[in-house]
Amino acid sequence: MSLDELADKEASSPEEIQLVQSDAKFRSFSPPPIPIPVPAAPSIRSLVDSVSDERLDVMASHQSENGSISTASSTVSSLEAEKAAYEFLAQTPIKSTDAHLVEFSEAMRTVAKALRRVAEGKAAAQAEAAEWKHKYELEMAHKQQSKIKGCGSCISNDLDKLASQLTLDTAASDQLGCCGKHGICSHEVLQDKVPGPIPRPNHKMVGRKASFKLSWGCNGDKNGQHKHDFVSFEKGDITTAERSNKQILLKWESQPQTVLFITKPNSNSVRVLCAEMVRWLKEHKNINVFVEPRVSKELLTEDSSYNFIQTWDNDEEIKLLHTKVDLIVTLGGDGTVLWAASLFKGPVPPVVAFSLGSLGFMTPFPSEQYRDCLDNVLNGPFSITLRNRLQCHVIRDAAKDELVTEEPILVLNEVTIDRGISSYLTYLECYCDSSFVTCVQGDGLIISTTSGSTAYSLAAGGSMVHPQVPGILFTPICPHSLSFRPLILPEYVTLRVQVPYNSRGSAWASFDGKDRKQLSPGDALICSISPWPVPTACLMDSTTDFLRSIHEGLHWNLRKSQSFDGPRD
Ligand SMILES: NC(=O)c1ccc[n+]([C@@H]2O[C@H](COP(=O)([O-])OP(=O)(O)OC[C@H]3O[C@@H](n4cnc5c(N)ncnc54)[C@H](O)[C@@H]3O)[C@@H](O)[C@H]2O)c1
Ligand SMILES: Nc1ncnc2c1ncn2[C@@H]1O[C@H](COP(=O)(O)OP(=O)(O)OP(=O)(O)O)[C@@H](O)[C@H]1O
Structure with a gap:
């Protein structure tokens, strides 16, 4: 759904829905409720005209979509529609003061819509600017690295020189020459710089x-191979070359x-x-x-x-x-x-x-x-x-310069956006890349890594996910809705959580349960998977350790076994 559609959807008033439903009573069939927008400051005549026109449009669409109702709808004339509208209007008198109120509220909605569009545009531009800035910094770092030839792991004499560099420097293009094509050497892992100015040695x-x-x-065979191409499309057939x-x-x-x-x-x-x-x-x-x-x-x-x-x-x-x-x-x-x-x-x-x-x-x-x-x-x-981490940027509505964003915060478990000490519902608009996801109305939202899936997200009803699964969990906290199930999104998306201008209060973001930051209306939080994971050593291996944790730590699915004696098939 586009932003405009969303804003339009929000703008549909109970009266509009009522209008369609009341109208439906006059028909020999019951079309599904379709909102008919009420024009700003309508005259009775124009209202009747618009209602009858819309009514006919609705009939036409139902005819084409559903053959079973076409016979009934063909008997409906514009005269009947006009009569129905007059009858309805007689039941719902519109006084002149109401007309002014309708006009005023329409105007307010238009202003709110315009403000929201501006905020959306600004947040998107800020996110893009932050991303470009980050890319620029990485590009500069790579350029600097490429000036330094050779690889520390291959040329031991260079190690001391490299140690005095601020980052462990190996040009990405040197990686084949450095460690061959199988495996990733530590210098590749460590070559990305900490963002920001280059610190002194x-x-x-x-x-x-x-x-x-x-x-x-690979399949239990620890042969040291690492395939970069997980997917092959030889002869036009797409196959997963390797399990990722x-x-x-x-x-x-x-x-x-x-x-x-x-x-x-x-x-x-x-x-x-x-x-x-x-x-x-x-x-x-x-x-x-x-x-x-x-x-x-x-x-x-x-x-x-x-x-x-x-x-x-x-x-x-x-x-x-x-x-x-x-x-x-x-x-x-x-x-x-x-x-x-x-x-x-x-x-x-x-x-x-x-x-x-x-x-x-x-x-x-x-x-x-x-x-x-x-x-x-x-x-x-x-x-x-x-273990993947989430990189979180807070983007302030009040930031004068669009390039000014606060330092990114990296979380290993999750970022939580909640209502803090406020007793109002949190109201958050959520976007995934450029698509609208949903509005959260409840105590808040948890955006979690898979490592964090067994922490707060679990307590809020999220699924437990193996830490090596590439994904981002989207788990509401006490949503005031019957249908808000938690989601797991792919790891390559960027999520944006926006506190809308019409929110009743601020929201609060906390990072791995710490460092609370206030998000005022207009502020946004942008999250994506960071390029810097946390490598944790396993006692056995990733899966054995994970299963052991959920069994021993959480007593997952612990139940006394049913006894052998008793009724049988
Ligand atoms: N309702 C809740 O369950 C709830 C509420 C707030 C915070 N938390 C979690 O606490 C974390 C902060 O941990 P802390 O130790 O600094 O605070 P803490 O001392 O309050 O401990 C929170 C508990 O969460 C457990 N925990 C933390 N990370 C976990 C993970 N990845 N998997 C399973 N359990 C995990 C800890 O072992 C501890 O028992 C936050 O990141 C959040 O996930 C949970
Ligand atoms: N090096 C540290 N410096 C400052 N604070 C720390 C440090 N290590 C841990 N903490 C904080 O101390 C608190 C308790 O730590 P931790 O969770 O490791 O212990 P615990 O509560 O005994 O263990 P568990 O969470 O398994 O019950 C956490 O909030 C953590 O942020």
């Missing part, structure tokens, strides 16, 4: 990144050297385990360790021999972390994995999540066996789940 954090290779197992969702393996090409620890705060058990693991990694594996500033203080206060740990002082240094860190270890629950992911606005190193929380959907590694687990991961190869 920080000598305090200089280190070497281990290179690795990704490969896709394969278990991905990460194989180190050089030894990982640096591990970043992200830990749940205010937990004694986490603090003790962190200290133990850091020391073990340093003493037994000679690994460089980064920790958060809070943890660095804690460790150094406890024991000055932890002076080998590294940390950061400001956000600029956090932006560089992905170029230094080979692995992230999280100690906590799912919230700690979300926190770790939120630190990386661009590429994310593989995450090894140890379970020290209550549910631990995304934390498959048992902390008691950390030595074996870390040994396996550091030696590789190991399975990973590539």
